[in-house]
Amino acid sequence: MKRMHVAVNCIDLQKSLDFYKAFFGTEPTKVKDNYAKFELDDPALHFSLNVRPFEKKGVLNHLGFQVNNTEEVLAIGERLRQSGLLLIDEMNTTCCYAVQDKVWVYDPDGNAWEIFYTKEDSEFESAEESRDISLCCAPPPSPTFKKTLF
Numbered sequence: 295m296k297r298m299h300v301a302v303n304c305i306d307l308q309k310s311l312d313f314y315k316a317f318f319g320t321e322p323t324k325v326k327d328n329y330a331k332f333e334l335d336d337p338a339l340h341f342s343l344n345v346r347p348f349e350k351k352g353v354l355n356h357l358g359f360q361v362n363n364t365e366e367v368l369a370i371g372e373r374l375r376q377s378g379l380l381l382i383d384e385m386n387t388t389c390c391y392a393v394q395d396k397v398w399v400y401d402p403d404g405n406a407w408e409i410f411y412t413k414e415d416s417e418f419e420s421a422e423e424s425r426d427i428s429l430c431c432a433p434p435p436s437p438t439f440k441k442t443l444f
Contacts, residue, residue, distance in 0.1 A: 318376035358408035371397040
């Protein structure tokens with residue numbers, strides 16, 4: 295296999311392009327009026343944006359990249375902060391039956407992305423009983439984040 299392919303629908307292509315150029319740290323390989331494509335080598339990912347109507351809260355849970363260590367989480371988190379993307383930090387958290395260090399961002403259409411390092415397995419799904427696990431431990435975007443993003 296050459297690359298994994300992920301295609302997501304978006305409402306505003308320019309807002310999504312601005313987000314994903316900052317998120318991936320690179321320019322897209324193709325842009326049309328209603329479509330854009332990123333072909334990444336590391337990680338091997340073919341990612342496309344399609345301008346299409348869609349129902350909010352569809353079947354997609356979240357997307358993410360697993361990295362090799364906490365230092366990579368912190369370095370990518372800092373790069374995303376410097377790019378103007380607002381982050382949610384979760385260090386040493388229990389989520390999805392694992393202890394992890396991670397950061398989260400949300401794209402303009404509300405898709406959650408996590409950058410994570412798994413430190414060890416856990417017997418528990420979540421560290422907090424009250425946590426909303428509807429997004430597999432993804433914290434909801436803060437009201438400030440939504441206002442800034444949209």
